[in-house]
Amino acid sequence: MSSTEDLTAEKVKEFARKKGADLVGIASIDRFEGAPPHLHPAKTLLPTAKSVVVVAKRIPRGCYRGNLEGTNFTTYAFYGYFFQQHRYYMIRLDYEVARFLESYGYEAVPTQGLGLHFRIAAFAAGLGQIGWHNVFITPQFGPRVRFGIIATEAELEPDPLFEGKLCDPEDCGYRCVYECPNGAVPKNRKKTVNVAGKTIEFSDLDLTRCVPDCIRLTEHSPFIRREMERSPSLKEHINALYRELAARPPSQLASSLAMRRPPPLQPQPSPREIIDSLVDCYRMMKRHLGGPAYVFRGATGCMxxxxxxxxxxxxVPRYVYPFRRREPWRL
Incomplete structure (x- = not known):
């Protein structure tokens, strides 16, 4: 075990980068004062926590190309979300950073969504800004990032908060509002949260519209209706899924920023209004992923x-060629 006197914030960051992190930020535990209990790392993860290390990996811009061109829709699901966040890349990175911290004699708890909110932690660690669409934005990669969190007893030098303005709804014309196919991002409803002595605002995202659209179980799906028409029992299965979703408290919804109250017990709109069809590829993704396909075309609109x-x-840094190169693909 290394000497506890040798550990510094820079050593933690250097190690995380060597293990594949594109971004690393550190927040002191006092920055979470005022956070709801279920989102405070010292109340949910590690009572003796003094610091929170936030690591991030970029999503390659090419992962969005299939969505943009109407070709390979599963690339974003695999490499931009499911394997990136939940099955492999971030989990391994969190684990390695926790091991490194503990090699210096400080307990460390890695987490992928339970007990803390990624976006709030990333803001507290100085990595960027929460956008109006509730997606976190960094100056290096915009919204193309996934996060991991490690709470630790080590007292590390915190990073300064990000003071820039990446998200500017007035300047961009509320593009995320008008481009969301399912109308999940409201223009005139917002939430306010106090983090690290700062007041931040973002839209009061309608998860009962966002999540069904994220996995394309809506009338807007490019694979419309056929599977649902062939098998009415599948429609009831999906309806039950969203009834369960709408009844979950915010602490169980990784994408929820509704921290002060649970979602309504009944979806708004109702599941039958939301779910008008089942995409053909749903069964395929369920087979390959071993469970529900929790992201299919979730980047459409907001991201x-x-x-x-x-x-x-x-x-943010530009690529050689523009992101959108022709009119958006539609069936």
Missing amino acids: EACIQYLEESGK
Whole structure:
């Protein structure tokens, strides 16, 4: 075991980068004062926590190409979300950073969604800004990032908070609002949260619209209706899934920022209004992923519109070729 006197914030960051992190930020535990109990790392993960290390890996921009061109829809699901966040890449990175911290004699708890909110932790660690669409935005990659969190007893030097303005709804014309196929991002309803002495605002996202659209179980799916028409029992299965979703408390919804009250017990709109069809590829993804296909075309609208705006405005580094190169693909 290494000497406890040798550990520094820079050593933690250097190690995380060597293990594949594109971004690393550190928040002191006092920055979470005022957070709801179920989102405070010292109340949910590690009572003796003094610091929270937030690591991030970029989503390759090419993962969105299939969505944009109407070709390979599963690339984003595999490499931008499911394997990236839940099955392999981030989990392994969190684990390695926790091992490194404990090699210096400080207990560390890695987590992938339970007991803390990724976006709030990333803001507290100085990595960027929560956008109006509830997606976290960094100055390096825009919304193309996934996060991991490690709470630790080590007292590490925190990073300064991000003071820039990446998300500017007035300037971009609320693109995330108007481009969301299922109307999940409201223009005139917002939530306010106090984090690290700062007041931040974002839309009051309608999860009963967002999540069904994220996995394309809506009338907007490019694989419309056939599977649902052939098998009415599947429709009831999906209806039950969203009744369960709408009844979950915010602490169980990794994508929820509704921290002060649970979602309504009845979906708004009702599941039958939301779920008008079942995509053909749902069964295929369920077979390959071993469970429900929790992201199919989730980047449509909010993330794609955000990437386009940030690159156009020069707020994030530009690529050689533009993100959108023709009219958006539609069936």
